[in-house]
Amino acid sequence: MNWTIILSSVAIGSIVAAIISGLLNMLIQDRGYKRDYYKLIISKRITAYQYIETQLNVMKVAVATEGGGYYMMFGNTSNDFFQFQTNLAFALANSLWLSPETINALEKLNEAFFEINDKITDNIVDNIKIGQEYYHQLAKLRIEIENCLKNDMLSLYKVHKFLKLKTIHKGRIFNIAK
Incomplete structure (x- = not known):
């Protein structure tokens, strides 16, 4: 028993x-x-941020002249100028992995480039004048994007919080001149 x-x-x-x-x-x-x-998810986000970082590095190379400062990307032909925007296009294509604030800042930069693209020619002297005209606007946008990146890097590991932010994306629509 x-x-x-x-x-x-x-x-x-x-x-x-x-x-x-x-x-x-x-x-x-x-x-x-x-x-x-x-x-x-973190790996995908880092890849998207690398495109942004490369784009910002292109925008940090500036030239000072008597007429004012301009970014080196304006000292080229129109084809070269468009090539300098490749990383911005890649970053926007990967916007699913970016914070809403960063997407908004990138879309503002894209809108500014869209406006500038209509003015760029193959005449380098004219392009430099255009670069001088937009220097301050682009500098402010670059700084805004850099600040977004810094904030995002502080919370990159908070994946659950990030995913909650991704439920709605409003996007930007800008006018296209006819």
């Missing part, structure tokens, strides 16, 4: 231990999946 009680207690203990072990294992796997998912 004592053996029956002991064996049934061992059997029940084994079943309970197996159930608890199984539940803990499922919980650990779920957390591992979530961790891997968050790593993927």
Whole structure:
């Protein structure tokens, strides 16, 4: 009789231990999946931010003249000027991985470039004048984007909070001259 009680207690203990072990294992796997998912999101976000950083680096190279400052990207032909905007296009194409504030700032920069693109020619002297005209506006936008990047880097690891922000995106629509 004592053996029956002991064996049934061992059997029940084994079943309970197996159930608890199984539940803990499922919980650990779920957390591992979530961790891997968050790593993927952070990786995608860093890639998008690298495009922005490269674009900002292009915009940091300035030239000072008697007529005023301008960014080096204006000291070229129209084709070269458009090439300098490639990283902005890539960053906007990856906007799903950016914060709403950063997207908004990039869209303002894109809108400014859109306006400038209509004026750029293959005459470098004219392009420099255009660059001088837009120097301060572009400098303010560059600083705004840099500040957005700094704020985003402080909370990059807060993936759950980031995903909650991604439920609605308003976007910007700007007028296209006819």
